[in-house]
Amino acid sequence: MQGIAENIAAIRKEIDEAASLTGRSGSDIVLVAATKMNDTERVKSAIAAGVDACGENRVQELLGKYEEGAYEGRPLHFIGTLQTNKVKYLVGKVDLIQSVNSLKLATEISKCAVKQGIVQDILIEINIGAEKSKSGASEASVFELCEGISKLSALRVRGIMTIPPISHDEATQKSFFLKMKQLFVDIETKKYDNISMEFLSMGMSGDYRLAIECGANMVRIGTGIFGARHYA
Numbered sequence: 001m002q003g004i005a006e007n008i009a010a011i012r013k014e015i016d017e018a019a020s021l022t023g024r025s026g027s028d029i030v031l032v033a034a035t036k037m038n039d040t041e042r043v044k045s046a047i048a049a050g051v052d053a054c055g056e057n058r059v060q061e062l063l064g065k066y067e068e069g070a071y072e073g074r075p076l077h078f079i080g081t082l083q084t085n086k087v088k089y090l091v092g093k094v095d096l097i098q099s100v101n102s103l104k105l106a107t108e109i110s111k112c113a114v115k116q117g118i119v120q121d122i123l124i125e126i127n128i129g130a131e132k133s134k135s136g137a138s139e140a141s142v143f144e145l146c147e148g149i150s151k152l153s154a155l156r157v158r159g160i161m162t163i164p165p166i167s168h169d170e171a172t173q174k175s176f177f178l179k180m181k182q183l184f185v186d187i188e189t190k191k192y193d194n195i196s197m198e199f200l201s202m203g204m205s206g207d208y209r210l211a212i213e214c215g216a217n218m219v220r221i222g223t224g225i226f227g228a229r230h231y232a
């Protein structure tokens with residue numbers, strides 16, 4: 001697992017540099033390891049090497065690795081597409097659900113949280129590129145969604161998340177990240193109940209430096225830490 005520790009050290013260095021360009025330090029940025037398709041042993045090595053949190057995509061995979069103790073010692077985030085019928089497996093188990101994209105999903109999470117007597121932290125996922133293939137809330141619907149979610153007292157919205165369109169053009173990438181940063185500021189200004197903009201979650205292996213330069217304070221990195229995923 002030598003590779004994992006070395007990769008994380010290199011990423012931390014890049015994070016420090018990008019953060020310093022915006023007057024922040026690396027410790028202001030939360031490094032989430034995107035752990036999909038990496039087994040418990042590899043997740044544990046990433047934790048030992050100092051990632052701040054683990055982010056999992058699939059409920060089934062999360063539950064299996066959870067049972068094996070994969071995430072012990074670090075907060076666990078859910079970052080994948082979530083169906084309402086799977087919500088009950090996550091609430092109370094994960095520290096942050098980053099991928100809340102509708103009032104229907106938020107309402108279901110809130111119901112489960114009420115049942116358990118807890119408050120569940122979430123992020124709102126925004127489909128900033130308006131792509132048909134992606135599941136976030138549309139930019140236009142975000143404020144209405146915030147209105148609705150702010151009435152669900154068993155939820156606490158702690159920020160927003162996005163997966164922007166794949167682009168190799170830096171100006172295009174940057175325009176999406178800056179739109180997110182503006183929404184982050186605008187939502188905070190509204191002072192909704194139960195909603196505070198603490199985390200701006202954007203940036204993956206290929207674009208996390210640019211995302212940080214545009215204001216991200218939470219990045220989700222898979223390939224850069226673990227190497228290429230091998231899809232069966």
Ligand SMILES: *Cc1c(COP(=O)(O)O)cnc(C)c1O
Nearest residue numbers: 034079204205220221222223224
């Ligand atoms: C897989 C995944 C990542 C990490 O992607 P890499 O390109 O491997 O760094 C980040 N966010 C989400 C939601 C993911 O599913």
